[in-house]
Amino acid sequence: MSVIAPKFKFSEFVKSILDNLFWFLLIFALIGVPLVQIILFYVEMPVINGELLTPFLALTWLADPSRTLPILKAFMTTDLFRIAAFPGFGFAALLAAGTIFVERKMLAKLQLRVGPFYCGKIEGILQLMGDGLKLLSKEIIIPAKADKPIFWAAPVIFVGAAAAFVALIPVAPGWVVADVDVGLLAVFAVIGFFPIITILSAWSANSKFPFIGGIRALHQMVSFEIPLILSLLGVVILTGTLNLSEIAASQSAFPWIVFLPVGAIVFFITILAELERIPFDLPEAESEIVAGWLTEFSGMMYGLVQLGTYLKLYAFAALFVVLFLGGWNGPMIWPPFPEEIITKGIEAGPITVQIPGLPLFSQETLNGIVWFVIKTVGVIFFILLPRGVFPRIRIDMLLSLGWYKLIGMAFINIFIALGLLYAGVLGPGGML
Amino acid sequence: MADAVFLALSVITIGSAIAALELRSLIYGSIALMGTLGGIAGFFLLLDSPFVAMFQIAVYVGSIAVLILFTVMLVKRELIFKKIEDKRRKFAGIGLMLVLMVGLGSVILDSGIKSITTDEPAVDFRDIGADFLTYYWPALILMALILAGSVTGALVLARREDVGNEQRAN
Numbered sequence: 001m002s003v004i005a006p007k008f009k010f011s012e013f014v015k016s017i018l019d020n021l022f023w024f025l026l027i028f029a030l031i032g033v034p035l036v037q038i039i040l041f042y043v044e045m046p047v048i049n050g051e052l053l054t055p056f057l058a059l060t061w062l063a064d065p066s067r068t069l070p071i072l073k074a075f076m077t078t079d080l081f082r083i084a085a086f087p088g089f090g091f092a093a094l095l096a097a098g099t100i101f102v103e104r105k106m107l108a109k110l111q112l113r114v115g116p117f118y119c120g121k122i123e124g125i126l127q128l129m130g131d132g133l134k135l136l137s138k139e140i141i142i143p144a145k146a147d148k149p150i151f152w153a154a155p156v157i158f159v160g161a162a163a164a165f166v167a168l169i170p171v172a173p174g175w176v177v178a179d180v181d182v183g184l185l186a187v188f189a190v191i192g193f194f195p196i197i198t199i200l201s202a203w204s205a206n207s208k209f210p211f212i213g214g215i216r217a218l219h220q221m222v223s224f225e226i227p228l229i230l231s232l233l234g235v236v237i238l239t240g241t242l243n244l245s246e247i248a249a250s251q252s253a254f255p256w257i258v259f260l261p262v263g264a265i266v267f268f269i270t271i272l273a274e275l276e277r278i279p280f281d282l283p284e285a286e287s288e289i290v291a292g293w294l295t296e297f298s299g300m301m302y303g304l305v306q307l308g309t310y311l312k313l314y315a316f317a318a319l320f321v322v323l324f325l326g327g328w329n330g331p332m333i334w335p336p337f338p339e340e341i342i343t344k345g346i347e348a349g350p351i352t353v354q355i356p357g358l359p360l361f362s363q364e365t366l367n368g369i370v371w372f373v374i375k376t377v378g379v380i381f382f383i384l385l386p387r388g389v390f391p392r393i394r395i396d397m398l399l400s401l402g403w404y405k406l407i408g409m410a411f412i413n414i415f416i417a418l419g420l421l422y423a424g425v426l427g428p429g430g431m432l
Numbered sequence: 433m434a435d436a437v438f439l440a441l442s443v444i445t446i447g448s449a450i451a452a453l454e455l456r457s458l459i460y461g462s463i464a465l466m467g468t469l470g471g472i473a474g475f476f477l478l479l480d481s482p483f484v485a486m487f488q489i490a491v492y493v494g495s496i497a498v499l500i501l502f503t504v505m506l507v508k509r510e511l512i513f514k515k516i517e518d519k520r521r522k523f524a525g526i527g528l529m530l531v532l533m534v535g536l537g538s539v540i541l542d543s544g545i546k547s548i549t550t551d552e553p554a555v556d557f558r559d560i561g562a563d564f565l566t567y568y569w570p571a572l573i574l575m576a577l578i579l580a581g582s583v584t585g586a587l588v589l590a591r592r593e594d595v596g597n598e599q600r601a602n
Contacts, residue, residue: 147459150459150463180482181482182483182486182557185482185483185486185487185490186482186486188486188494189486189489189490189493189494191494192489192490192493192498193493193494195494196466196493196494196497196498196501199498199501199502199505200463200501203459203505215505218498218502222495222498225494240558242557403587403590404587407583
């Protein structure tokens with residue numbers, strides 16, 4: 001007999017599942033299928049195997065494996081796939097979810113704790129899913145005298161700004177949501193939104209702790225934006241472009257961190273400050289001001305802010321990889337796609353299955369993704385590590401670090417870049 | 433398509449500009465101001481100059497608006513929602529605006545803007561940089577000196593001699 005649910009009966013459980021299945025099928029047949037057909041009539045359909053995919057055929061073809069892959073491949077070229085799934089939101093959210101779990105587990109190990117342990121049997125692997133369900137089902141409490149429109153909008157806009165940041169990151173050759181000619185400037189423009197959102201949400205909560213946290217966040221973000229922008233100018237000087245894809249492609253021989261280590265260090269420290277991570281977590285200092293500017297958020301609003309924070313973390317780490325560590329460049333480690341599957345098909349005993357449309361990604365793309373993910377995960381690891389090691393620093397030390405040391409070092413980095421450029425070592429028409 | 437976007441941007445820009453003037457709450461007013469500045473950035477995007485648009489967003493929405501918000505939040509709470517009503521000033525302002533708009537509009541329409549062809553490719557931002565380094569170099573040097581002077585001045589003014597960097601008090 002279970003302790004959690006003493007009146008549990010297995011037959012009732014099966015019956016409820018069957019009931020739900022019946023209603024789901026009924027509603028899907030009566031509403032879902034006609035709705036899908038209506039929507040499909042307005043969507044521009046791809047040409048597959050020399051034949052236009054019509055809505056009448058679409059559902060039939062989904063069941064045919066030799067035609068499913070071309071449909072999938074056609075879908076992968078659409079903007080929707082790029083925004084929602086691969087180089088955009090889905091990919092970033094997946095890495096962000098992995099980051100949250102690794103952070104909790106790794107910090108626990110560093111501090112000789114156990115960390116998430118019970119959820120999902122194996123080392124608490126389902127903890128994140130449990131937390132997500134908890135946040136979804138919790139009540140959203142709005143403070144009585146809060147400024148409601150801004151308070152509601154702030155988490156959504158925060159996630160939106162983080163997703164816009166993610167959209168600018170090139171993951172593999174040609175795989176970027178928004179390939180802007182002035183990509184790095186767009187990054188600066190998007191980063192500029194975060195202090196506004198933070199201070200507005202902090203003000204709208206109408207509570208002391210969020211407001212103090214918001215003011216601290218504003219100070220910190222605005223003063224660290226200057227060394228952030230200055231530290232990246234060295235790379236721009238040497239590559240002569242602001243397009244992030246071109247900057248990543250320019251590092252096929254060597255990454256820029258070899259020549260601009262000072263800029264990379266400055267940029268890394270400003271990343272820590274912009275992400276409000278320890279040792280710069282003054283806006284969220286939990287031992288002083290509860291949770292800083294997040295104090296009044298509850299339920300899924302808090303979840304959205306956390307999602308945005310970790311999307312931002314991924315985007316900053318990816319930006320570091322693109323600018324200093326060579327992006328997707330790396331030696332070829334991905335095995336080539338076996339030719340006989342394309343020419344002969346898969347032989348399984350007496351049956352041979354022909355699968356047209358393979359491979360979905362080219363070998364170069366997969367190799368690029370692997371290298372990009374390896375480097376990004378490494379940078380995220382180094383962003384997480386200080387949390388287990390350092391204490392929080394005072395705000396005057398933070399500001400003096402940002403204004404005196406980092407800006408000075410960023411200028412030194414610019415002079416190094418200019419020296420390399422004018423000496424004819426690097427840059428357009430240089431020796432290397 | 434471009435016409436629809438232009439109309440939408442115009443509505444956003446002008447509407448939020450009016451809202452920035454007329455809203456009772458200073459916070460909402462400054463948010464509306466951000467809408468205006470963002471709308472202007474949208475106009476720059478429509479004009480094929482993303483470089484200027486991105487700087488518009490980064491500088492005006494990202495910095496100036498933050499400055500305004502910060503100042504507003506330091507104002508006393510009662511003052512945020514208070515507004516001095518003055519009908520005569522309002523009408524004088526509207527009249528002045530109309531006079532300015534008619535004057536500027538006639539000047540712009542007279543300047544031969546109608547005969548400009550729009551098929552030319554967009555100006556690359558590298559050309560702007562090359563121009564700054566060759567023909568307009570005195571302006572660049574002047575700007576650099578002013579900026580360096582202001583940054584140094586800010587650092588000197590913000591410096592405090594009485595605070596040490598030690599975490600531990602003796």
